[in-house]
Every structure is written in C-alpha cells, then in structure tokens.
Amino acid sequence: MAATGVQLIPSPEEIMQILKRTGAFREGHFVYPTGKHTAHYFQMPLAFRYYDTARVLAVALSRKFRIERDIASQLPKVAIISPSSGGIPVAFGVRDALNAEQIYWAERDGGKRSFRQYVNQGEINPCIVVDDIIRSGNAIEETVELLHNLGAPVIGCGAIVRFSSAPDSTEEVPVKSLVEYDEKFYQSSADCPMCKQGVPEEHVRF
Ligand SMILES: [Zn+2]
Numbered sequence: 001m002a003a004t005g006v007q008l009i010p011s012p013e014e015i016m017q018i019l020k021r022t023g024a025f026r027e028g029h030f031v032y033p034t035g036k037h038t039a040h041y042f043q044m045p046l047a048f049r050y051y052d053t054a055r056v057l058a059v060a061l062s063r064k065f066r067i068e069r070d071i072a073s074q075l076p077k078v079a080i081i082s083p084s085s086g087g088i089p090v091a092f093g094v095r096d097a098l099n100a101e102q103i104y105w106a107e108r109d110g111g112k113r114s115f116r117q118y119v120n121q122g123e124i125n126p127c128i129v130v131d132d133i134i135r136s137g138n139a140i141e142e143t144v145e146l147l148h149n150l151g152a153p154v155i156g157c158g159a160i161v162r163f164s165s166a167p168d169s170t171e172e173v174p175v176k177s178l179v180e181y182d183e184k185f186y187q188s189s190a191d192c193p194m195c196k197q198g199v200p201e202e203h204v205r206f
Pocket residue numbers: 029037038188189192193194195196201
C-alpha cells in the first residue's frame with residue numbers, strides 16, 4: 001500500500017525548514033547566560049505561535065510515542081508532562097494527537113522546579129514528558145525526579161529538538177526527538193570565531 005503522507009514523520013531537514021521559516025531557528029552570534037558563545041539559537045515559541053506549525057510539530061512528535069506498544073496500550077490513561085512553560089504548547093498538541101487524559105506542567109519557583117500546589121501522589125497517570133527543546137537535559141531530569149516523588153511512572157520522553165550533547169535517555173526511557181542538533185559552543189570570547197570577525201553579539205536568556 002502506498003504511504004499516505006499524513007502518517008509520515010517529517011524528516012529532520014523538514015523540521016529544520018519549519019523552524020527557520022518561523023524564526024525559531026536563528027543564525028548569528030549569541031551569548032548564553034553561562035558566557036558560552038554560539039552561532040545559532042533556538043527560540044522555539046516562535047514556531048508554536050502559528051497554530052498550523054504547532055500542530056505539525058506536535059503531531060510528528062506524538063507519532064514517535066504512538067508507535068511504542070508500551071505507550072499505545074496505556075492510552076488514553078496517560079499524562080503528558082511539560083517541564084516548563086516552553087513545553088506547554090507541545091504538551092497540549094501531543095495530548096490532542098494521542099487523546100491522552102491528563103496534562104501537567106512544572107514551573108520554576110524561586111529556583112526550584114515544582115508542580116502546582118495540590119497535585120497529589122497517586123493522581124498522575126503514567127507519564128510522557130515532552131519539551132520544546134532539550135539543551136542540557138537538566139529540566140527533564142528534575143521533572144522525572146518530581147514524578148518519581150509523586151509515584152508516577154515515566155513511559156516516554158521527547159522534544160522537538162535535542163542537542164546531541166544532552167542525554168539521550170532518562171533512567172527508564174529513551175529521549176525521542178524530531179531533530180538532533182549538534183550545537184558548537186565556544187567557552188569564551190577568546191575562542192569564538194564570530195567575536196574575532198566582530199559580528200555583533202546578542203545575549204540570550206536561556
Ligand atoms: Zn563570540
């Protein structure tokens with residue numbers, strides 16, 4: 001049977017085209033709060049501001065989960081979890097595509113990641129943790145720990161983009177992504193080629 005386009009997961013190149021077109025993938029000279037310099041920056045919410053684009057990205061990611069028998073067999077009694085505000089549109093899109101029952105998102109409050117008050121032990125379905133981008137993996141790691149403390153099993157994890165320097169699995173599951181991006185970081189201005197060329201720098205917040 002001929003493949004019907006709608007069932008395909010877009011290639012990493014196609015995803016990158018979407019991210020470039022929407023301004024989510026940016027090229028230039030960026031300085032992170034850590035002081036590291038790079039030639040690229042992902043501002044993922046710019047792709048999620050367009051409903052159609054958001055839907056394409058979330059549906060594509062959802063397919064990576066649906067093909068897992070362990071996940072498919074537990075639907076719809078599954079919770080989609082976002083580690084931060086950036087992952088919330090991803091979580092809602094993936095929830096729609098999988099018809100999962102619950103959504104939760106964590107927030108950083110006074111430097112500590114947590115769910116809202118009154119989210120209780122035993123209420124959270126088996127979890128799929130999704131984010132827009134995984135740069136270091138810290139947000140995912142902290143969120144998985146929160147879920148363990150609440151007694152909720154993690155059955156899936158993924159993001160639209162994962163830096164290849166970030167972990168490719170949690171304790172329990174592999175981290176799925178639509179794009180694996182090999183970002184080159186320069187530790188300081190001294191070894192940054194854009195600094196040497198005098199390219200104006202932009203400071204990014206995450
Ligand atoms: Zn630089």
